[in-house]
Amino acid sequence: MEQAHYLGHGALSDPGPHGPSLSACPGAAADLVQMIQGLLMHDAALALYELNAADFSRFSRQTLSVEDRLDQFCASDGTLDLSGRPPAQRMIGTCRDYALLLTGLLRHQG
Numbered sequence: 001m002e003q004a005h006y007l008g009h010g011a012l013s014d015p016g017p018h019g020p021s022l023s024a025c026p027g028a029a030a031d032l033v034q035m036i037q038g039l040l041m042h043d044a045a046l047a048l049y050e051l052n053a054a055d056f057s058r059f060s061r062q063t064l065s066v067e068d069r070l071d072q073f074c075a076s077d078g079t080l081d082l083s084g085r086p087p088a089q090r091m092i093g094t095c096r097d098y099a100l101l102l103t104g105l106l107r108h109q110g
Contacts, residue, residue, distance in 0.1 A: 013104040016067035021080040022108050032105050038084025039073065040093040040101070049087040056092050063096050066104035 009015075015022055026032055043061060046052055064072070072091060074080050093101075 007107060007110060009104070009107050012063070012065045012100055013107055014065070014067060015070055015104055015108055018067065018070040018074075018080055019108060021070075022105060025082065025105055025109075027109060029102070029106065032102055035082060035084070036098055036101050036105075039082060039090055040098060041087055041090040042098070043092050043094060046092075051088060053092070055088060061094055063094070063100065066101055069093075069097065069101060 026035060041049075041051075043053070046055075069091070070080060073082065
């Protein structure tokens with residue numbers, strides 16, 4: 001398979017209308033990983049912060065597309081704020097949410 005196949009977005013990795021807002025994201029993969037870790041909280045890590053699923057209004061193990069996840073990040077004030085958040089204000093996700101968000105950001109950068 002050609003490399004171009006892996007560079008293009010699929011239905012789940014496409015940031016949709018949020019694409020232009022992602023230009024401020026870090027360019028290095030390690031920095032993107034750190035950014036994502038400040039936005040998401042793995043559901044298995046809740047106990048580490050003495051939190052539980054009831055503390056989160058949108059707890060779900062369902063995988064969201066990158067566009068839908070970015071929509072949720074915008075929900076509070078209509079702007080896409082990808083700066084880090086305290087654990088109790090992060091969105092709940094699973095490993096595939098971390099991987100999908102990273103894939104979407106890397107593909108967006110080409």
